[in-house]
Amino acid sequence: MPTPQEKQWEIYTPAEAEIVEKKSRFIASFATVHSEEEALAFIQQKKKEHYSARHNCSAYIVGAMDEVKRFSDDGEPSGTAGRPMMDVLEGANLHNVVAVVTRYFGGVLLGTGGLVRAYSSATAEGVKACTLIEKTSGTKLSITTDYNGYGKIEYLLREQEIMVLDTQYDVGVTIHCVVEDHQRDVETKITNLTAGTAKCQWGEWMSYGIVDGKVVYL
Incomplete structure (x- = not known):
């Protein structure tokens, strides 16, 4: 079970990797899934795709x-x-x-230790081939302020390393951001910073990651 201190990762771009061990081919395939049904469907898909393989071994982790x-x-x-x-x-x-490692038997028995190394290595090579995205969770926060308060709030958000999703400019300024649990005192800081003129409205909880400087919703 993940803890708040751990970095959590998801696969953003799946990939495959193949290793050969004593003439046996081990092909690792991956997918991002959000339910056990999706994981099982991917496993069945790979079994159909590699119907002539000796084994299609699998492992999956699902849930918040x-x-x-x-x-x-x-x-x-x-x-x-x-x-x-x-x-x-x-x-x-x-x-x-979900990960599936397909084995095409090469005619040579690997033994228990050899199998463990082969399946571990194939999975590890597959993970390296995938593009991973760090998963972060937080609560959406919309901040409405006048232009006098905007610069102060923008500086505060940068200082607190709070992710800004979007900024709208009109008669005033509305900043949409996402706040992690340990940053929730930012509302009090904004109130003090602007003498109560800025208004904060909390929204829904969300998970996201950053790819090429852009927010990706997970």
Whole structure:
């Protein structure tokens, strides 16, 4: 289960990676999912795609607090495939993710240790190939102020490292931002800074990440 101090990551752009171990091919595939049904559907999709493969082993983590964690060895010796794959996903702090490692048997038995290394390595190479996005959660906040207060508030938000989503300029200025839990005292700071002339309105909770300087809703 993630803690507030941990960085949490999701896959933004999925990718595949392949390794070869003693003539066996191990192909790692990934997807971002938000329910167990989506994870199972992706696993079935890969099984159909690689219908002639000997094994399609899987691991997935789903839920805001990682409520659902499952893995499968899909016929490999117990503990040699799904568990090592899950260890890699957990070690990378990945969330809302499903991984499938497809094995095309090359005719040479790898043994328990060899299988663990192969499935771990394939999963790790796949994670490296994906584009990851750091997941941040917070509450939307809309701040309405006059132009005299705008510069002060803008400086405060930068100083507090609060993410600004959008700014609207009209008779006054409305700043839309997202505030993490540990930053919620910003409302009091804005009130004190503007002698109560700026108005704050809290909105919905959201998860987001930053890609190329732009906010991506998760």
